[in-house]
Amino acid sequence: MTRLTPAPPPGKLIDSPPFKVNAKKELANPVLRKNLRFATHTIRAKRRLRVSEVGEEAWQQLRDAAAEIKDRVARHLDTYLLQLEETLTAKGAVVHWARDAAEANQIVVDLVKAKQVQDVVKIKSMVTQEIDLNESLEANGVAAWETDLAELIVQLGHDRPSHILVPAIHRNRSEVREIFLREMGRYGTPAPADLSNDPPVLAAAARTHLRNKFLAAKVAISGGNFAIAETGTLVIVESEGNGRMCLTLPETLISVVGIEKVLPTFDDLEVFLQLLPRSSTAERMNPYTSMWSGITPGDGPQELHVVLVDNGRTQALADEIGRPALRCIRCSACLNICPVYERVGGHAYGSVYPGPIGIALTPQLRGIKSVIDKSLPFACSLCNACADVCPVQIPLPEIIVHNRNRVAEAKQSERRPHLETTAVGAMTWVWKNPKHWEKMLKLAGLSGKALAALRVQSLGPLPPPISAWSNARDLPAPPAQSFREWWKRNREGAQ
């Protein structure tokens, strides 16, 4: 069967190889590293500036308020969700509940099919990426067109997003030009033949390409940054205006929203609309904020469906340590500050949520069964930079370490021996008793003496598993005398 939309790379994200393998591949791409470094460092500095304008104390108050609101939502999620359903329904929306990705996709596919359309337009949405909605629609003969510029670049590039906010962060403008020239004509209005790699020219080509899709679309699909329980209002925060087009032109709007996106009251938005733009695009305010509450006769879509998706969220909610990951407002400040993300990019994570929030959240949503999910918690040097920038104060390092604990315990409960669990067991024996530790120190001292006799001051490449360290770095040879021994010889007598 011929495809309607550009095919993404084959395979499912959850079947990705472990992080280490993906990272090695991405690290070998110098263009990617250059693009990522430039982009993350630029936005990092801009964010810092925009946050400093608010003032340290006021910013901290906003962060505290955001964390408290989100925690209240988590504590009373059932109440707020039912309230949301009620207010939405009262205002003419139809509410659907989806336990997992398959259910959510089926609901959307059925709704779209009932409209007898072949094409839908989409606003950038993380949850529809998470459930891989586009591929479900494609399999059912419906073409879903991404209208966010970066998502369009990714879609036309037969690619996957590599960043939550800036999905094409791994592409530079010459690559974008090539993708537009090659692909646009196959899926609609072609790019002009004399297309340059000047950003305004590229954006203009995207506008022209998308214009006909907007005008033809009868159905639009959106996500939602916030869903207000009190008023039944959905909120989309965006930069380009493509969202506004999707939210106003088509007759039918389907909004797919994660259940954690609910906020109790309209007033709560005040906090998040100050935190989100400064943390994400590093703007004082984003250019377009759209809010819609049900149906308004004669204005905008006349049919509104809201699909509320769980897909692992209640599992995260049930985990006391993992729960604050549900506070996430998808700003990406943690990705932009992360030294690991900066080097490998989003594709290495095998999840639509990369970076610190990805390795905290993904093993909460998907569990720790797959090879990639087992490896994700370790894709972090625990530098703690993410915790400082998170606008909703998710204790990311704590959740990451907690996910490691889940992986370690799973490993220990397996019957077969692991090198790691064996080594950990040996070191526990050494460190739980100072006498054992002293023996180890003596042994290290003896090897130090032997190495000194051979005039070896440092150790070069060594066999595995130490080779992981010593392939690129020298290890100092242990000294002939530990501190403890020195103290015994020089200080014990003196005291």
Added chain:
Amino acid sequence: MSQPGDGIRVALFATCINDVMFPNTPKAVVKLLERLGCTVDFPFGQTCCGQMFTNTGYYKEGLTTVHTYVDAFERYDYIVAPSGSCVGAVRHQHPMLAEWAGDELLLARVCKLVPRTFDLSEFLVDVLGVTDVGAFFPHKVTYHATCHSLRVTKVGERPYQLLQAVRGLDFVELPSDEAGLPTAEECCGFGGTFSLKNPDVSVAMVSEKVRNILATGAEYVTAGDNSCLMNIGGLLHRQKAPVKAIHLAEILASTEEDAA
């Protein structure tokens, strides 16, 4: 002559990595604290803070070292370690592990030790109230703010204040990145078992750290943690670079007599 440390008894927490690999650092702490008038004890019951276990996900094993730590140091008012990272582990991970185990008694014992455990730079500046410790180190030195000393233990400006008061020391900052942010605050890529589990990313990170260090023209790179310095120093040594890694304590312990 009265000294800032007069009448203060300090328990030295050498940390396991210093005990076995870098004994010169705890020796320097002893020398420095005694020069400032303190009495220094080295409780033999100490082993490791357990951070390596905890950060790799082995909580049960980490818990055994919490017991060792508490048993060794409980009777002291001041516990000083030349490591922002190990102090951070005592402050944040020990209570977390005791809570995880549901061990209320241990938690109570741990919580008493948390405010009594100091990184060397905190102890000097906050408890002894000194920034000029009478050190002499006639070399060009740059400083790497290790992640845990900066963001977990939050030693802040203290190491800079201490370094700037060292006679003869020519201090040079690590460069800013192209966007104007300080690279001194970026991770060196060590991260304990991270450097073994993700060696390629780790090496990419330390390579950049070393490039930034070389750009300063410094003879020494210093920090409050020998684990990070072992990582940085390991690459400097492999590259045969003319820069040595040295712990902050060893600079602060140096005097004119050492130089002569």
